[in-house]
Structures are given as structure tokens and as C-alpha cells.
Amino acid sequence: MFIIGGNNQGEIIGKNPNLSDLDNGDLKHEIDFRSVYASLLQNKFNFDATKIGLKNTALKGLF
Numbered sequence: 001m002f003i004i005g006g007n008n009q010g011e012i013i014g015k016n017p018n019l020s021d022l023d024n025g026d027l028k029h030e031i032d033f034r035s036v037y038a039s040l041l042q043n044k045f046n047f048d049a050t051k052i053g054l055k056n057t058a059l060k061g062l063f
Contacts, residue, residue: 001036008063035059 014030021028038049039058049058 001031001033003036003040003062009061011061013059013061031059032056036062039063 017027017030019027034054034056036059038054038056039062041047041049041054042058043063049056
């Protein structure tokens with residue numbers, strides 16, 4: 001997942017996928033996309049994501 005735009009930190013968050021440790025042939029995810037979405041809503045739009053049902057906490061270090 002890429003975050004492109006101004007004022008982002010421009011760094012990689014998380015680890016590289018482990019290709020020898022798969023979940024039924026698929027990569028295991030490390031970061032839930034809802035946390036990224038919550039971070040965008042909170043930091044860029046000053047909006048509380050819980051108002052639309054997101055319970056994930058915002059990621060630190062994106063912006």
C-alpha cells in the first residue's frame with residue numbers, strides 16, 4: 001500500500017513479507033488497511049473514524 005502526497009513521512013512501516021510463512025498459500029497481512037484509513041481520516045481530515053464505525057486505531061508515523 002502506498003501513501004502518496006504532501007506531508008507524509010515517506011518511510012516503510014512494517015516488515016517485508018515472509019515468503020516461507022504463508023497462510024494457506026497467501027501472504028499474511030501485518031497492517032490492517034482500516035488502520036491506514038483511520039490515520040488518513042484523523043490526520044488529514046480531522047475526522048473521528050469511530051463516527052463511521054471504524055474501531056481500528058490510527059497508525060503512528062504516517063504523517
